Amino acid sequence: MSDSFRFRRFVRAASAAAILLLGGAGHGFAQSAVATGGSGPVVSIEASGGEIAEAAASVTVTGRARAIRAAGALLDVQADVERDLQVAGAEVSVAGSVGGKLQAAGAIIDVTGRAGGDVNLAGAVVNASIVTAGDMRAIGARVTIAPGTEVAGDLWAGGALVSVAGHVAGDAEISASVLTLSGRIDGTVTVAADRIVVAPGAVLGGDLVFQSDREPEIRPGAQVAGAVRADEPKTWGGLPGWATHLLVALFIAGAILVAGIVLYLLARGAVQDGAAAVGRRPLASAALGVLAAVAIPVLALLLMMTGLGAPVGFALLLVLPFVLLAGLAVAAMGLAGWRRSDGPPGFGRTLLMLLLGGVVLGLVWVVPVVGGWLVLVAVLVGTGAFLNGALGRLRRPAII
Incomplete structure (x- = not known):
């Protein structure tokens, strides 16, 4: 089974699960919209x-x-x-x-x-x-x-x-x-x-x-x-400021590690393509990441307002945090220096790159004033790179 086919199946399954989980809430919203008299665009x-x-x-x-x-x-x-x-x-x-x-x-x-x-x-x-x-x-x-x-x-x-x-x-x-x-x-x-x-x-x-x-x-x-x-x-919790920053940095590194492992198992090819794009096309990746961070909530809101599209709108809002988390993991791998020319990394090497990238982003976070902004930029670049890799995989013909 190819990476392309595996990723397509993962996207379809995740989308269906999100819609089913939120279908009840979406149905209630749709009923409310009909009851209030929505009559057209x-x-x-x-x-x-x-x-x-x-x-x-x-x-x-x-x-x-x-x-x-x-x-x-x-x-x-x-x-x-x-x-x-x-x-x-x-x-x-x-x-x-x-x-x-x-x-x-x-x-x-x-x-x-x-x-x-x-x-x-x-x-x-x-x-x-x-x-x-x-x-x-x-x-x-x-x-x-x-x-x-x-x-x-x-x-x-x-x-x-x-x-x-x-x-x-x-x-x-x-x-x-x-x-x-x-x-x-x-x-x-x-x-x-x-x-x-x-x-x-x-x-x-x-x-x-x-x-x-x-x-x-x-x-x-x-x-x-x-x-x-x-x-x-x-x-937080009576801890000194430096300890709080350190805890947040450890949380960032841990989230990157967990998200990266899950993505490696479910969407390995898209993650590898995205990590390579972080170094090759950072500006284009950042632009796509900003577009996604803005467009997905707006599109979700518009879908929810139509009533019938409410389940899909709720599903988009549910997916967005996971897409951003995936972007953080992809950015970490990109910072660790993975390149397509290096060949597909095995699980051990992927784990090492996630740890290295997570430590780097965690250390960036503790930098006063600009640290949080730099991590945000990394998230946007990684998100755009991940989406670019995912879309590229979806466009490829599936080989079973």
Whole structure:
């Protein structure tokens, strides 16, 4: 039996198992979608006071509604909502007033207007310019709390790039790679970030408590009424920071070893092709890895919103972590220097390369500041290389 045939059988079996395992949940979602009245790929609703629950490729809601629950690849809500608003999609835009909680999730989130309750936002890019009587939670790769934002309660925010230019009446807890504060925060600001910038015009009414290797950059014209003080990083289980990093490094090496052994048994040829591609085509592999990491969740979301495609969408979400883990193992083998010209490695040699690559990536992880980013790059390169090898195997004619 050839590697190509073995890999095809593995893909078909894994896909079927995932769909069967998640079929019950997918069926429930499909029933929900039918019950809420999904009527086509493009839906436009003029609300007149009732509750709205809708899922389609593109959803637009205007008017007045008691409550709204909606999902769509393109989602635009320009309505006044008496109670709660819950929306999810690839691109989400909300403008209007919400009497209760506002919850939005997607790739791109743009929220304006007013909310009577808490505001919870999660996406790749999050832009908020809203007045809320409750708390705000926002997480994403880039989070912008724009001027004009008024948060009556507390703010929790996290992301790679976080900017707070609005007003927070309570406390703020923020985790970021780079944080820029240019608004007004009345309470205590607690920050964990690589770089903290308190821009001209910023007003902090309480203490600025930070966890960072660098002192906050407090620019001329910024005001901090309380103390500026460093806080010791919180540790896991009471362990010192170096021990925590070491445990994570050992976990990474162990995960690489286990994943590599499983892949060697189930998809040996694809792994070998992928490991060779890590050294030969790293940029192309990274591009394919980024595309997969972004496209698979979006495609899964779109499939789940169709109702009938929900089982496949759930299966894709289930498969994604395993694909990324496979990418980590392939990256480790590539770093260990395996080349196609070396010939197919046996189990012992594969084990040695996985151990060597796992140790290298584990050591990279403990490098301050950049270590985590470098491991992420390795995962993306390895994922793209693995997918390239897998697709190449699927395209080859099977020889039994």
